[in-house]
Amino acid sequence: MRIVFAGTPEFAAAALEAVLRAGHSVPLVLTQPDRPSGRGMKLRPSAVKQVALDHGIAVCQPRSLRLDGRYPEDAAQAREALLDAEPDLMVVAAYGLILPRWVLELPRHGCFNIHASLLPRWRGAAPIQRAIEAGDTSTGITIMQMDEGLDTGDMLLVHELPITDAHTAARLHDELAAAGADAIVEAIRLLERGELHAQPQPDDGVTYAAKLEKAEAALDLTRPASELARRIRAFNPVPGATVPLPGLEQPVKVWAAQALAEPVAAEPGTVLRASPEGVDIATGEGVLRLLEVQKAGGRRQPVAAFVQGWKPA
Structure with missing residues (x-):
């Protein structure tokens, strides 16, 4: 599989490492632009970019992927890089940018998203924190075929994890990152075998995980x-x-x-x-x-x- 990977934080970096360990070709990584951090507020690469650099993978950091948006030159550059990569699949994990239709349709098998909840519960930006806050007793990873909606695509694979009173968001994040890394490798393996089957999300039980303020x-x-x-x-x-x-x-x-x-x-x-x-x-x-x-x-x-x-x- 030729896989383009799009992600930014540690949660996504774990998945990228797993995809590489599984032996897939990753010709291109998309990630957010470097951000200032630390006491000196120096520009620092994302966790995903650091993994890509460590493995000699080309990195593209557009501010937007909308060809008719605020940064059309960034989107055009990303489009050229994606076309050159000729991906069979794009894997997306906590990337932070909206993928327009042209991106969703470019890879042969579309785009798979690693989402940290049991969809359709906790669509949106902060599913880990909102699940703990609400008192949920379980959560998990959903590998989803992306569409233009907000986490509305068909479910491809689900891994469930319990939530206990000992779980902080940090601890649950790490467990879900590991589960997501395993799940995406499994989903790709099933895709290669022709054994991956999509299931629409149910209409009942939809909740939204609002961004943390x-x-x-x-x-x-x-x-x-x-x-x-x-x-x-x-x-x-x-x-x-x-x-x-x-x-x-x-x-x-x-x-x-x-x-x-x-x-x-x-x-x-x-x-x-x-x-x-x-x-x-x-x-x-x-x-x-x-x-x-x-x-x-x-x-x-x-x-x-x-x-x-x-x-x-």
Whole structure:
């Protein structure tokens, strides 16, 4: 198989590595333009670009693929590169650009997307985080034949994974990245054998995973503690979850917490107890126990260390 790969972050890099290990030819990689990051805000390549460079693969980084869009010169350059690559298939994983019809139709077998949910649940930008936040007990990988809709294409292969109370978004991301890498290699193998069969997504159960916003980091303590604990896991590490505490000018970032199912009469946000076991805060229903926190400008630390230097006024 001659495969063009389109992706950007670590989630996609794992899949690219797997496709290469499986022995497929990857003549071209599409990825987002280099972005400034780190303290010096230096331009850094995406995780996918770094894999491509390590393997001597040609890289194209258009700002858009729309020939009639804002960057037609970028799209034209990408089109030329894709035509030269003569792909049998394009594999797409967390690329970050919309693929117009001309891209979807260019490879002989079209474009396969590695999506981190059990479609049609959690179509959209943040399926990993929204699944944890909603309290789902399972998620997974769907290999999908891409069409012009938002994650609406036919399903080709599904791998299911459980979600436990120990899963943060970071941990579930890594597990799904590994599952996605295995799933795309399996899907390509079945395609080569003529044994890959498409199944339309059901009309029922459609949900959308909205993009994460920085404003969501501030926890609404009038909500139930169980919901807040899930949100803390879902937003670890990005965008994070924050809680104001007395005696501190800025809210603390909460890295880990647990919900205590105990009755509480105090106003939401009231600190009930502070000990090496946790900082207990009243919520709209139950108690939220903070277990690992980070003060603004400080390091993340277990609550036992935090309370030693915290003076609640």
